[in-house]
Every structure is written in structure tokens, then in C-alpha cells.
Amino acid sequence: MSPFLSRLLPAGRGKGLTGWLRNQYRYLQFAALLVIATFSPSIHDRATRQQSARILCAAAWQTLPGYLLASILISAVLTRIVAVTADSYGLSYLALEAILRVFVVEVLPLVSTLFVAMRAVPLAMQHLSAIPGQPGPTIRDALPYAVGNAIAVAILAIIGGIVSLLVAYIVVYGFSHWALPAYARLIGQVFDPVLAIAFLAKIALFGIAVGIAPTTVVLDPGRRNAGIREMRVMVRLLLILVLIEGSFLMLRGF
Known part of the structure; x- marks a missing residue:
């Protein structure tokens, strides 16, 4: 970590729950710095x-x-399964709506996030990991990874x-x-203003998560094994995604 970040975000001290909470607060501070830097024109040279x-x-x-191939295959298979099942119960008119609400709204943003994460985390680990004896990465070094990965999601x-x-249309109605x-x-009914805003907000939060989480490697000590650090970053990212998805599911339940 750079001397500036070391002074601004000192490493959390303490063991157990206290040390863990201090480290999480440190990560939140780093995330806030990245968000502020994203909207600072002077840093975008x-x-x-x-x-x-x-x-x-x-x-x-x-x-x-690869992402498009996976999306096409999963969408075609799920649409076919749902359409056949719904038709057997006389509910064929609900098949497409179920696909839109479950796959497009809930599953697809998470899949796109994981696809980007599988590419983003190794790149961030390779270029942002601290090297002992050398100045660590700065906010300016981490910012392109946060912005690029967020837009990619x-x-x-x-x-x-x-x-x-x-x-989904082709599977059900053909050409x-x-x-x-x-x-x-039907698309207009499913994506009403409330759901459309929630859908875009979920994509934005997923993008922010997959943009910021890999860059937190700059806060980890350089002496740790690279595999352990990568695992910590992935676990951190998955926990954030679970919290975001769970929050949206709870809000939709009210």
C-alpha cells in the first residue's frame, strides 16, 4: 500500500471481532475514496x-x-422448461412472464457480475498487489479497475x-x-417504473461491488500468499453480492 493510503487508512489493530470490524470500516473508507475519485474530473487524466x-x-x-453463449443456452433451456411445464397446467400465458421476472431480472445481473469478477479479480491481483520493498499502488492506480469493471457489468x-x-420469444413463438x-x-407490464428502477439500481450496485472489491487487495499486506489474498477478495465480493441481492428481495417482498 502506498504511504499516502497507509497514513489515511491505517491498518486495523486488534484481534477477533474488534479487529474484523475495524478492517471492514477500513474497506468502506477505501470504497468511499474510490467513489469520490470516480466523480473527480482532475484525476481522470x-x-x-x-x-x-x-x-x-x-x-x-x-x-x-462466452457470456452470450451461456446466456443464450440458459435462456433457451429455462424458457423451454417453463413453457412446457406451464402449458401442462394450463398456465402457458404465465411462462414468459416467469422467465422475465426470474431469469432476466434476478439471475442475469448476477451471472454477468460473476463473469466479470472471474476476469477482474486475477487482473487486479496481478497489477495491484503490493510488492515488498516498493511503493504500493495508489488510488489513481486502482481507479481504472473500479471504473472499467463496473461499466463492464x-x-x-x-x-x-x-x-x-x-x-425467449423465439423459443415460445418461433420466428x-x-x-x-x-x-x-408483456415486457412493459413486467418492467414497470418501480421494477425498472430497481433493476437498474441492482445492476449499478453489482457493478460498484465488482469494481471496488478486487481493488481492496491494495489494503492487504503484501506478505500474504497470493492465493489466500485472491480467496479473501472473492469471499468479500460474494458476501457483498449476497447482501445486495438479499436486500432487493426483501424490498420486493414489501
Whole structure:
């Protein structure tokens, strides 16, 4: 960790629950610094923008083929299963709505986040890990990873959602266009203003989580084993994602 971050975010002392809570508060402070830096024009110089673009390309563009293939296959299989099951109970009109509400709204943002995380964490570990005897990474070094990965999550989630909507229509109605008006009406009913805002907010929070969590490696001591540090980052990210998803499920229940 850089001397500036060491002074600004001193390592938490203490053992047990007290030390753990102090470390979590330290991570929150670091996340707040990254968010502030994201909206600070002065820190986004040409080198930072170019590095953000490279991270975005690595996290989104290089991941896109596999992600699209997985989205198409999962969407087609789930749509077929739900459609056949619903038709057997005389509820075929609910099949597409179930796919939209469960897969597109709930599952797809999480899948896109995990796809980006699998690419983001190793890159962050490789470039942001502290090397003993050398100055550690700074906020400016970590910012491109946070911005690039967050945007990558949004891009994959939106593209995957559009592709899944097309696949679901084709599986149920084929390539005929006669059901397009009813399908468009169904999409509008499912994505009402409240759900649309919640859906976008979930994608944004997932993006922030997968953008910031890998960069917290700059706060970990450089003497730790790389595998242990990577595992800690992944566990930290998964806990954040579970909290976000659980919070949205609770809010939707009210």
C-alpha cells in the first residue's frame, strides 16, 4: 500500500471481532475514496482513461462471447422448461412472464457480475498487489479497475437481457412476428417504473461491488500468499453480492 493510503487508512489493530470490524470500516473508507475519485474530473487524466478502456475491454469484450453463449443456452433451456411445464397446467400465458421476472431480472445481473469478477479479480491481483520493498499502488492506480469493471457489468447485463428477451420469444413463438405486440406489452407490464428502477439500481450496485472489491487487495499486506489474498477478495465480493441481492428481495417482498 502506498504511504499516502497507509497514513489515511491505517491498518486495523486488534484481534477477533474488534479487529474484523475495524478492517471492514477500513474497506468502506477505501470504497468511499474510490467513489469520490470516480466523480473527480482532475484525476481522470489521459493515462487513467486509457487504462480504464483497457480494463473495460478485458472485462467486457473478451468475456462477451462466452457470456452470450451461456446466456443464450440458459435462456433457451429455462424458457423451454417453463413453457412446457406451464402449458401442462394450463398456465402457458404465465411462462414468459416467469422467465422475465426470474431469469432476466434476478439471475442475469448476477451471472454477468460473476463473469466479470472471474476476469477482474486475477487482473487486479496481478497489477495491484503490493510488492515488498516498493511503493504500493495508489488510488489513481486502482481507479481504472473500479471504473472499467463496473461499466463492464452494466454492458454485459444489458446485452444479456436483450439477447434473453429475443431467445425467449423465439423459443415460445418461433420466428413469427404476430405475437410481437403482445410480447412488447408483456415486457412493459413486467418492467414497470418501480421494477425498472430497481433493476437498474441492482445492476449499478453489482457493478460498484465488482469494481471496488478486487481493488481492496491494495489494503492487504503484501506478505500474504497470493492465493489466500485472491480467496479473501472473492469471499468479500460474494458476501457483498449476497447482501445486495438479499436486500432487493426483501424490498420486493414489501
